[in-house]
Amino acid sequence: MPPITRLSPAAALRGIRVDFDDTRAVDGVDLDVARHALTVVVGPNGSGKSTLIEVLAGARTPSAGTVVVDARARAFVPQRAAVAERLPLTVRDVVVVGAWGRVGAMRRLDREARTAVDDALRRVDMTALHRRPFATLSGGQRQRALLAQGLARGADLLLLDEPTTALDAASAALIRDAIADETARGTAVVCVSHDDRLIAEADVVVRMETGRIIGQEPGRGRRKKSEKPRSPGALAGVGGGE
Numbered sequence: 051m052p053p054i055t056r057l058s059p060a061a062a063l064r065g066i067r068v069d070f071d072d073t074r075a076v077d078g079v080d081l082d083v084a085r086h087a088l089t090v091v092v093g094p095n096g097s098g099k100s101t102l103i104e105v106l107a108g109a110r111t112p113s114a115g116t117v118v119v120d121a122r123a124r125a126f127v128p129q130r131a132a133v134a135e136r137l138p139l140t141v142r143d144v145v146v147v148g149a150w151g152r153v154g155a156m157r158r159l160d161r162e163a164r165t166a167v168d169d170a171l172r173r174v175d176m177t178a179l180h181r182r183p184f185a186t187l188s189g190g191q192r193q194r195a196l197l198a199q200g201l202a203r204g205a206d207l208l209l210l211d212e213p214t215t216a217l218d219a220a221s222a223a224l225i226r227d228a229i230a231d232e233t234a235r236g237t238a239v240v241c242v243s244h245d246d247r248l249i250a251e252a253d254v255v256v257r258m259e260t261g262r263i264i265g266q267e268p269g270r271g272r273r274k275k276s277e278k279p280r281s282p283g284a285l286a287g288v289g290g291g292e
């Protein structure tokens with residue numbers, strides 16, 4: 051596999067189609083996902099955004115097309131948490147699951163993984179609540195805990211479906227800061243979002259409508275223009291697998 055370079059895309063989709071019975075949710079999508087960048091996917095309800103990010107996450111197999119992921123690790127934070135209400139999991143337990151990606155499932159965390167859990171809790175301002183049962187959290191607190199799970203994974207491809215939806219202004223700002231820190235360290239971050247503040251900070255804005263990408267523009271980004279990432283190169287040279 052060729053080495054990962056700054057300009058090779060972290061993920062590349064070609065001709066992606068996803069059909070649900072009689073609904074074509076995604077209809078022939080090509081997309082290169084840039085490293086060191088926040089890509090925000092926008093579009094009306096039902097335009098296929100969540101389905102597309104699920105394909106990028108490997109959580110949904112497309113009906114047609116190819117997915118090439120060139121990342122050491124990817125983390126996906128879906129819109130709704132698949133955390134069983136009756137399991138007696140604390141906030142910390144939920145975040146530890148993210149760190150298992152570093153040490154192996156059910157394994158004791160080493161010092162580095164414990165630090166990753168503590169850092170992730172701090173970055174989403176959930177340290178004080180780390181012993182709370184996850185099931186007792188509010189919607190916004192759950193969202194922050196799940197983002198911490200994604201951060202603890204240390205992924206270089208981070209996929210977030212509506213990460214600021216249920217959040218108050220201060221919490222949403224915290225999440226935007228965490229995303230900016232991730233892109234600064236080289237992570238390719240893809241968010242589905244309707245949040246104007248987050249969209250304004252995108253490096254790339256991808257517009258979807260009825261399952262298709264109808265536009266892809268550079269966004270304003272957070273950084274100075276001179277620091278903006280260049281668009282990813284052609285597919286050539288992208289290695290497969292994780």
Ligand SMILES: Nc1ncnc2c1ncn2[C@@H]1O[C@H](COP(=O)(O)OP(=O)(O)OP(=O)(O)O)[C@@H](O)[C@H]1O
Pocket residue numbers: 070071073074075093094095096097098099100101102
């Ligand atoms: N599991 C499923 N079974 C059947 N149809 C589905 C399923 N998931 C999504 N769809 C359909 O696929 C289309 C795209 O849905 P998707 O959730 O990807 O859109 P979206 O752009 O993320 O919408 P929103 O902004 O409302 O979250 C919609 O018509 C939806 O009804």
